[in-house]
Amino acid sequence: MSKACPPTIALFGAGKNIGIPIVKAFVDINSPILVIARPTSDLSALPKSNLVTVARVDTTSVSSVAGILRDNRIDVLISGVSYIKGGVDAQVAVARASRNAGVKLFLPSEFGIPTGGGTDPMPKAKSDFAEYLKSIGLPSLRIYCGQFHHSIPWLSAVDETGTFYIVGKGTTPQSYTAVSDVAGYVAHVLTTQTLSNLFDIELRIEGQRATLVELGALYSGTATVEHVQALPRKDMYYSEVREYLQNNGDRGIGSSGWDWASGTDDENRASSGNAFWSGHRWLTAKEVLRL
Ligand SMILES: NC(=O)c1ccc[n+]([C@@H]2O[C@H](COP(=O)([O-])OP(=O)(O)OC[C@H]3O[C@@H](n4cnc5c(N)ncnc54)[C@H](OP(=O)(O)O)[C@@H]3O)[C@@H](O)[C@H]2O)c1
Structure with a gap:
């Protein structure tokens, strides 16, 4: 179903692997995005566009992050933080800030194998974080795409x-899945679906x-x-x-x-979640790797 008024979007964790591609995907569809970064974050790879706004803040400070989210009336917070570098735990303060600021939907940094109920360390950490979101009453959308x-x-x-x-x-x-397709999917789904359709679901793409x-x-x-x-x-x-x-x-x-x-x-x-982007042609590994 099409939305009359697109949601306001913020991204925390504009790293090279998924955060920056997501920012590019929003710019590609002419949709504004606010990047929330640490004072030390290297943002040199961000697209130069007036659709991209940057707020540097101490991301461990719930009140500071909440202030920025409130000032920008953010509806959706996307996280692209690193699991390997301990970023999953860093999402806790940003999630609390999001809940306090009235953010409606939180996309935790998933973007890999399914994690819901997972028992291995990485899936478990991501799954536990999704449970944390539930415990504070903040709806989540989790996107699984494989490698x-x-x-x-x-x-x-x-x-x-x-x-x-x-x-x-x-x-x-x-x-x-090509990262450009994962990022494009995030931007497409968030700008074409009614937000409440996306509350507390897992979308599986391939x-x-x-x-x-x-x-x-x-x-x-x-x-x-x-x-x-x-x-x-x-x-x-x-x-x-x-x-x-x-x-x-x-x-x-x-x-x-x-x-x-x-x-x-x-x-x-x-590939059940692919249906949300009907007509899209998904890139193959051969194409992306130019083999
Ligand atoms: N499916 C796949 O093949 C695949 C491949 C890679 C990653 N992933 C997934 O994509 C996500 C991103 O992972 P990545 O390792 O690739 O990240 P990345 O692109 O290297 O980016 C890391 C981002 O996380 C932020 N960050 C790291 N530690 C932080 C902390 N303690 N506090 C606040 N911010 C922190 C960094 O900010 P600063 O610049 O401030 O440090 C940066 O913006 C993860 O969920 C990962 O599992 C999937």
Whole structure:
């Protein structure tokens, strides 16, 4: 259903992986967005546009953040903070500020595998935060998209080593989505749906469904493919995170259709949220990686 008056949007965590692409997606549809950043945040990659306003603030101060949200009459707060760098906990003060300032909907920093009811450390931390939002009466919208296409060279260590490493079997499909599609989806959904339709739901999207073996085959002629139990060097940047994310494939949890409660994946469920962007053509990994 179309909305008469688009909601006012703010983004906390304008980092390179998802925050900046989301800002760009709003600019692309000519929609204003307020960026809430720490005094030290590097915002040099933000698009230069009069649709983008920046407020630098101590993001641990509930009253300071609430003041900015109130002054700008913000309806929706999107978080793009880093899980790896401890940003999930940093959302607590911003969530309290949002609730105090009358924000209607909070998008926590998800943008990966399904987390609702998850028991592994990363899904659990994100799931616990969603429960926290519920406990303070702030509706949430959580978006699951699997891995970003551009993460594939990092996950497999192919750019660093010339070998596409597959940790484990790599024969179970996972979800992969272009970050530009994830960001475009966020902007599209928030500007075309009635906000209350989005309260306390999880949207599952998928640009492409593929196994690691299928993705390795895209590198045919440019890199060798090797199956291993662990990445070859522990000094590789976040090697344990990459191994975890690769193993998610064999476990089934790398699919946007994964459900922690039943321990099952469902291919139709994995792309069920794509319906909110009907007619959109989702990019493939081959296109994004130019293979
Ligand atoms: N699906 C995928 O393939 C994929 C890949 C990567 C990330 N993700 C997800 O995307 C989200 C972003 O993660 P990322 O690691 O990639 O982030 P990122 O793009 O590197 O950006 C990090 C952002 O978080 C902010 N931040 C970090 N620690 C903070 C703290 N303690 N307090 C306040 N702000 C803090 C940073 O602000 P400053 O500039 O002030 O430090 C920055 O704006 C996460 O939910 C992650 O799981 C998904």
